[in-house]
Amino acid sequence: MMIQIPGVLSREQVRQCRRALEAADWTDGRETAGHVAVHHKNNAQLALDHPLASQIGDLVLDALSRSPAFISAVLPVRVLPPRFNRYEGGGDYGNHIDNALLNVPGSGMRIRTDVSSTLFFSDPYEYDGGELTVEDTYGEHTAKLPAGDLVLYPGTSLHRVTPVTRGTRYAAFFWTQSMVRQASRRALLYQLDQSIQALIASSPEHPSVSRLTGIYHNLLREWVES
C-alpha cells in the first residue's frame, strides 16, 4: 500500500532546505547503488557524510517523530538517516527493489528496510516527469507530490523514478525498520487505526471506541517482533 502524508515539512522549512540543497555540491548517485542497480541509476546524490545531509536529515526525523500518520503507518523501530537525490536533464532510476539490509553509518548496526519513504523538496510544477512509480499486486501507483509531502511504500515493492525531462527534482529518501515486518499486517493496522480515529472524531463516546482500540492493541501484540 502506498500512503501519502501531506505537510511533513512546512513551506518555510522547505524553502530553507531548497536554498541549501541548490547550493550544495552533489556526487554521482551510482556510487551508492548496488551492483545491479548501478546500470540504470542516473541521478545525483549528496555524499552520505555531507554536513547538509545530517542537518536536513535531523529536521526530517524530528518532523516524522511528531507525525501520528507516519507512526501509525510505519510503526517504526529505527529510521535510517535520510539521503538526498537530485534528478535533472533526463535523469531517471530504472525498476529495482531496494536492498533488504542497510548499515546505519557509524553505528555498527544495520536495519531491515521494511518501509521506503520519499519526501519531496520540489513542487510538481517545477519539473516534468520524475514520477515515483511503485508496482504492487493491484498494479502501478505513481506519486509526484507537493514539496514537504511524504510518500511511503513497502520495501518489498518494485519501483522506479521516470526521467525528469524539464527542471530539477530534489527529494529525500530513507528506509525504516518496522515493529511489524509484513506489509499486509501493517496495512491492516493502519486502516484499523484510521477508522478508530474517524470514529473518535465523529462520536467519541461510542462504546465501540474502546473495544476497537483493544482489538488494535491485541493485533499489535500478536504481530510485533521482539
Ligand code: NI
Ligand atoms: Ni529504490
